[in-house]
Amino acid sequence: xxxxxHYNIRSYEVDLHGALKPMQxxxxxxxxxxxxxxxxxxxYDELYNKEHKxxxxxxxxxxVFRPVEKYYDVDVExxxxxxxxxxxxxxxxxxxxxxxxxxxxxxxxxxxxVTGKLIASKDYDMGxxxxxxxxxxxxxRRFRIPKELKFQEVESSKVAxxxxxxxxxxxxxxYASKLYDNIDVEKYFITSINxxxxxxxxxxxxxxxxxxxxxxxxxxxxxxEKLIYFYTEADGMLNLEAAVGxxxxxx
Numbered sequence: 001x002x003x004x005x006h007y008n009i010r011s012y013e014v015d016l017h018g019a020l021k022p023m024q025x026x027x028x029x030x031x032x033x034x035x036x037x038x039x040x041x042x043x044y045d046e047l048y049n050k051e052h053k054x055x056x057x058x059x060x061x062x063x064v065f066r067p068v069e070k071y072y073d074v075d076v077e078x079x080x081x082x083x084x085x086x087x088x089x090x091x092x093x094x095x096x097x098x099x100x101x102x103x104x105x106x107x108x109x110x111x112x113x114v115t116g117k118l119i120a121s122k123d124y125d126m127g128x129x130x131x132x133x134x135x136x137x138x139x140x141r142r143f144r145i146p147k148e149l150k151f152q153e154v155e156s157s158k159v160a161x162x163x164x165x166x167x168x169x170x171x172x173x174x175y176a177s178k179l180y181d182n183i184d185v186e187k188y189f190i191t192s193i194n195x196x197x198x199x200x201x202x203x204x205x206x207x208x209x210x211x212x213x214x215x216x217x218x219x220x221x222x223x224x225e226k227l228i229y230f231y232t233e234a235d236g237m238l239n240l241e242a243a244v245g246x247x248x249x250x251x
Contacts, residue, residue: 001130002077002093003036011070017249019067022190023177026062029092029104030173032076041128048166053119055088055108056200057172061141062104062193065223068096079132083121086110091135103135139192139221145229145241146215154182155209159201159234169200170207175240179230182211183244192221192245201234208233214246221245 013024037044047053068074074096081089086109094102110119155178165171176193183190201207209232217227224245232240 002079002132003032003040003130005032005035005076005078007031007074007076009068009070009072009074014070017067017189018069019189020069021177022064022180022193023173025064025068025094025102026060026173026176026193028074028076029062029078029094029102029106032078032092033090033106036078036129040130041126045166048113052113053124054111054113054167056111056167057106057108057197058087059107059141059197060104060172060193060195061106061137061139062102063137063139064102064189064191064193066096066099066101067189068094068101072096074101078130080126080129081105081134082131086118086120088121088124088126089134091132093135103137105134105137105141138223139194139245140219143194143196143220143241143243145212145231145243149212149215149229151210151212151229151231153208154211155207157207159203159205159207161203163201164203167200169202170234172197175232175242178207178209178232179242179244182209182230183228183246187249188226188246189249190244191224191247192243194220194243196241198238198240199234201232201239205234206236207239217245223247 077093088108092104163170163174212229214226217224225247230242
């Protein structure tokens with residue numbers, strides 16, 4: 001079984017081509033997960049404030065097959081994937097008019113906010129959640145940035161109030177916007193986003209974005225025409241590694 005939610009794409013959620021922006025895509029996926037928690041188990045605020053636990057993302061792999069334009073209705077399906085160790089994976093699929101437009105897998109860890117220790121999946125009951133197997137992706141769920149690549153600093157800023165969430169660090173969906181802001185997307189459509197979260201970016205920390213030149217995507221994304229790697233730092237510490245697939249716009 002899967003948990004299903006329905007949304008309408010608003011005008012301020014789309015880019016210059018009229019397509020849903022990557023951060024907003026991620027937000028709809030994760031909003032669906034939040035709603036599933038609230039309806040099938042425990043609201044995240046209660047989990048955080050009363051049970052003193054927090055879900056922290058470690059990886060997210062997203063494939064985007066076609067753009068979603070403003071005012072279109074979309075349906076998002078999300079579900080818990082049986083996990084092992086301290087991993088709590090979740091699957092997502094987004095549909096427009098019954099047609100699959102995006103799918104993703106996200107790996108989460110559950111942390112005891114008092115002790116800072118990870119909680120094993122066997123020690124936290126997820127039995128009330130809708131569950132299914134992992135969706136099949138054509139992009140790898142794990143990747144390494146090639147050592148020979150050269151990077152240039154493309155952004156330096158501070159983590160501001162508008163970027164953080166209840167955990168007091170940059171919300172994981174904001175990273176998609178930071179990458180998007182540093183891609184020449186005037187003529188390109190994002191086909192994939194692969195993210196490895198390494199370290200949090202707390203409120204007020206110095207945040208820097210580094211970008212490679214475009215390279216051949218190879219097995220990282222067979223549908224892309226080019227691939228750009230990124231990494232970010234928060235107060236000088238490695239914070240995120242990412243790979244973004246791109247192809248020419250056909251909107």
